[in-house]
Amino acid sequence: MIELVVQGAVLTGLVIAAVLIIHFRDLLSAAVAFGIFSFLLSLEFYILQAPDVAIAEAGIGAGLTTAIFVMAIRGTQRMEEVEE
Amino acid sequence: MIADTIIMVCLGIGLLFNALGVLGILRFPDVYTRLHAETKTTTFGTIFISLAVIVYGATRIMQGETAMYLSLSVHTFIALVALAFTNATGAHAIARAAHRSGQVPKPAVVDRLQEVRE
Amino acid sequence: MFFNLPFIVAALLVILGIITMLIKRNLIKMIMGLSLVEAGVNLLLVSLGYRAGGIAPIFTNAPAGVMVMPTVQAMTLTNIVIGIATTALLLSFVMVIYRMYGTANANKVRKLRG
Amino acid sequence: MIAFLVTAGFAFLIYLVLTAGSGTIGLWSQVELIAGGVISLIVAAISRNYFCRMGDYRMANPLRWVILGFYAVIPFFIEMAHANIDVAYRVITGRIRPGIVKLSPGLKTDFGVLLLANSITLTPGTLTVGIDEETNDLYVHMINIGMGAEKKELFEPKDVFSLFQFPEWIRRIAE
Amino acid sequence: MLDTYTLQTGTGFWDPVVWIVVFLVAFLIALAIWLLGEKDYRRGTQQVKPFLSGNVEPEKADVHMRAGNLYWGFTEAMKGYYSRLVPLHTGVLNDYVLWFLGVMALVFVIVGVAA
Amino acid sequence: MNMSKIVREAANLLFPFILVFGFYIVLHGHLTPGGGFQGGAVIATGFVLLFVAYSYPQITERIGVGALHNTETLGLLLFIVTALIALGFGVTFFTNWMLDIGPILNNPVAFGPNPGDLNTAGVIPVMNIAVGIEVLGALSVIVLYMMSGTKETI
Amino acid sequence: MTDIWFVAVAVLGALIVLTMVRLLAGPTAPDRVVALDTVNTLTVASMIVLSVAYGQTVFVDVAIVYALLSFVGTLYVAKYLGGEMSA
Amino acid sequence: MMQEIILQNLPALLLAVPMLGAFATPLIGRAGGGARNLWTVAVMLATLAIAIVLTAQVLSSGTVVYTFGAGAADLTVPADSGGIPVRIIFTVDAMGAFMTLSASIVGLGVMLYSLSSASRSTGQNGYYALLLLLVVGILGMVCTGDMFNFFVFLEINSLAGAALVAYRVDKGVAVEGGLKYAVLSTLGGLLVLFAIALLYGQYDALNIAVLASRIQFTPLDQIALVMLLVALAMKAGAVPMHFWTPDAYSMAPSAITALLVVASQASLYGVFRVVFTLYGLTLNYVTIGWIIIILGVLSMFVGVTMAIPQKDVKRLMAYHAVSQTGYMLLGVGVGLAVLGNPQLLDSYGVIAMEGGIFHIINHAMYKGLLFLTAGAIFYRTGTRNLNQLGGLGHSMKWTMVFFIIGALAIAGIPPFNGFASKLMIYESVFLFNPLLAIIAMVVSILTLASFVKVFHSIFMGPRLPEYAEVREAPTPMLIGMGLLSLLVVLFGIFPQEVVDILITPAASALIDQGGYIASVLGGA
Amino acid sequence: MKNLVIGATVLILCLGILYVGVGLEFGVPLFTDMDEYFVSHGQEQTGGNNIVTDIVFDFRGFDTLGEATVLFTAVLGAGLVFRKRGEDEEYEYE
Structure with missing residues (x-):
């Protein structure tokens, strides 16, 4: 039962992070939210007894994904354009 | 039995400080003060949680299960050191970036760095 | 039903990613949506392999117990690598497009049409 | 060459710590030791120019590491606990008086500056915000500056640290 | 054979x-x-020269018919069709994704109804 | 532009540590969670840490794109050649041909839960290393390419 | 005994969800990075505790990976914010 | 000894040789351009040789199975596993061998053509490596017997294709085409993986044969079917999901476009494999068959009508590619719609499928040829705009001849190969539903009209002053085009031979689900 | 109009995809025979303790080769779009 609570908390965080990724107009904030999303996804993999996948997601999500997103934002623009 | 108590106490302190840290980043007014709460308190809380795990590993080693609990304790310790180190550096980087991006500490009474930069 | 939470969240992530790709006009945001879809698929894969009360499929110092299914984990690993490769390639494309077009808005990146 | 050896030794040490409990030679098995040796040579070949900057091998002295360990366990930990109680108090009451001040510790080596900066970040109500690249002066964000203290141009270490004088310790370790 | x-x-x-x-x-x-x-x-x-009622033969490059003019009549006759079809190819990536997913939704419905 | 002295020094100190840890993950792929890909990603993140701490010109004069590219190609070739050698033993592609070779790479293991031994599993550690160096090269090269793309001109 | 560990993880999970508030509210990007760091620390703590709870000591490696690597992402965001990423 | 090893491991070598070639290409490229060109052509020739031998093996001795990592290639089911295959298995049946052959022939033509067409640009090492990788992706997709392996090769196919589309950065426009292609195909690939996950979650198997023997057509299977069907049809470029096709095809280098046609046909193969082999008779074949038919008819009509007003020659040809894909979908869809009725299947269903499958290889040949000629024209004149071109027939005679062959073949004029396959489709579809056959004929006429326009505006007319310097295309290009046009003519003159040798086994392999399962699981 | 289409598409896809939560049961897979084989025979056939690595490199090694190839492809692609191009390599696009 307590495992279910843990899982529920992590999954809730996951969905919130995903919604925030969509919500943020500031792409940098979205990238930060993506980092958090990646952490929580890895934690969920961990809870689902998949440590190999969790390490892979950790190694990728913690450093590299944020890095390439930030570089792409640096290469383009920081703010999403407002729809006219 | 004493070990159990120590573990409980360590876990309790750790969780308490983690909770305080989260509370701190929710309550404090600007990014620098939030960084105070984040860096110190959660790191400290995690240190205590890790201590609980290390103590648990130590008790199991006492009971004669050497190899796996030794590696548990040692790896936890490494994670701990790495976490403290990276958290401190990361906090510095963020504070510096926030200052460079022009965020002034809100209720600050003095800002020597800003004076130097100008 | 309630215990199917990981499946539901995985499906939700896929849908959120799809929504992002449909309504957001910024190319980087669209790629984030693509990554969300990918994360949802990964989560679905891993949770498909979970068995109640299972332990990780690693025999090193393992406690006794039934093991969760390993094949999906191998598949997920492969998919994660493919995902990072795809994301990097797409972001490189977006950077080049921005440099040439001066915009990363999908509404304006449309020299090819008709 | 010295840099290579120092880095290799350090890498080998880390590898030993990571694989503790794998076998019977001490705590390690024969294969792990061989693998560790090979890996430490590779790592040293890659990273010697980063780990050991030009001509600074002070930290190769094991005694300094012993002091560092002692420093981390006793004064640093006590300060940290003190700091946390302080921050906890401020979290609950919300009584803060922040500001950024300049601190001149007078350290010379990069490693010392790093240690001090991280120590400051993790201890009482302080956070390193900036650093002067030439003079190694630190700019420190303090969460609670004493009344009137903000007039001071340059803070002394004793204004910042309450129980232990970190710069002294770090000078002993790193210089 | x-x-x-x-x-x-x-x-x-x-x-x-x-x-x-x-x-x-x-x-x-x-x-x-x-x-x-x-x-x-x-x-x-x-x-070689053709007899054009005594008129001067025009330059070859002038009588060469360019591609755009070749099926002008055809496209003009099917103007209603083309004026609907061509704007669908908007070139916007979101629309492409929408078409793809829309067809998928449609096929979902068809298969769901049929089954 | 590079980052502050503190960050640079921290990156210098952490870099060998991350490398050792990455190689540890690569080598113990068949015993503990991890393997070639994960370890390679960790090592690549170590390189990426250097990239962020220093500026682009400083990095490119010390670490060549060509060297990392060669590392990647080398890993791939090692991987596919290891798999191809199996054909010479009369078995199919990707067979674990080292299983019969003897105690150097193939210590007999106890089945069921055990503490694990490094020199087991035949060809798997070799493939782990191959994939590890492939991934470390590939991921750091991709980040370097993207860094070069953030410059104003091509 | 094992239940204690799970309770601790549950509390940490609740704290992670709470941190999301700062992620949502944080007026500027540095505030959100603070949330990122917090989640990182809490995740490492959860992972360490969970490995004991599951009785699988090999899981701690994941926590080490996080503790070591997560700050690379933070540094990238910091480098961007500080205007130092000019390639 | 050596020969024996090679003969035993043909399916693995078919993939391993071009992969090894691609990995080594950047290294060899350091040594110089000539060495690299020699290397890539040699690798491609070796691949073609392996494909031919493999096809001969498949045609003579039935489906070839290859188990990766087992003690012997045909040891699909380990003795102690309780009758299920656990490893990755390649299952090359007649259909797969047919696709393999078509892909490697076009690959060789494209490789020869590239020797001169890419010679003026930078980054050739990457270009050739990616070209080989694209071939690897296609070959892997058509050979594999494992769903997840199929997904992996689908991704290789997509990424290599997208990178090649963006190869000539071309003021960013080519990159735009590549981005669109990459985003759509990645999303499609992820949905394919979602479907694979659903199948795996229910049946705990990834092997197509095992899945086919277990499948129940539960609601989850239906969802998986729709995802697989639509995503793969999108990759194949069926209307109304064809929007990426003209963008990507028109901006890629011409040689690549010829290969991209084959790449999208590999996705088409995926569609056929899914509906026939994976689901077989369990699915409601009438509904799915009609869905495929409607997609096909829409593709034919919309493709050709969109082609007529185009001004960019490659964009025009890209729309024709969409249109021709419709014929294949139509033919095979008719076969699927009558799958459950043996009588109708015998009377016209099989012929329709044979027509559709025959059209695959014909289309690969003549559309590849047409794109190569367009590339030759672009190489010499530097423009693709039909309104600017003209009078090139005076200076590019061979190119004109090849273009005429390709254009007549695509329009279905006898005696070229397009006519043969279209005839089979017309006659059999007429028995199924006369309206569809009439639409198909109308589309064929419109195709001819469109190519008359292209021919007129490129080659006819007086020699224009701006193209006075234009010469014939270089020899490697002509060899590449000549290879394909030779095949076009040969297939047109000896259609029955081709049908007997290649097409009929392929069609019956598609229909024969039980045989496929038996070849992997044994017994049956 | 367009928003309506987007809404309908998302709604139908929601129904379709969320059906996964109903159709399958978490933690209780229906068939497990292939994975049972891996768990019970993997260690003795390959000698590796980590079954996932055994699968990745032995049972499904070819997938891993494909995955490495994808990474290689992405590196080549990124290198190609960021390459330094020659003078005469700009084509006219109108």
């Missing part, structure tokens, strides 16, 4: 060899007709 080259299409068949033979015969006939033609035609003389 011919059977091996014959394409059986269930209800009918097609024999490329016969077709080629017929084609060659037609070509020979055409050649024969061509050989029967005017013998004193010379390239590079005034004979």
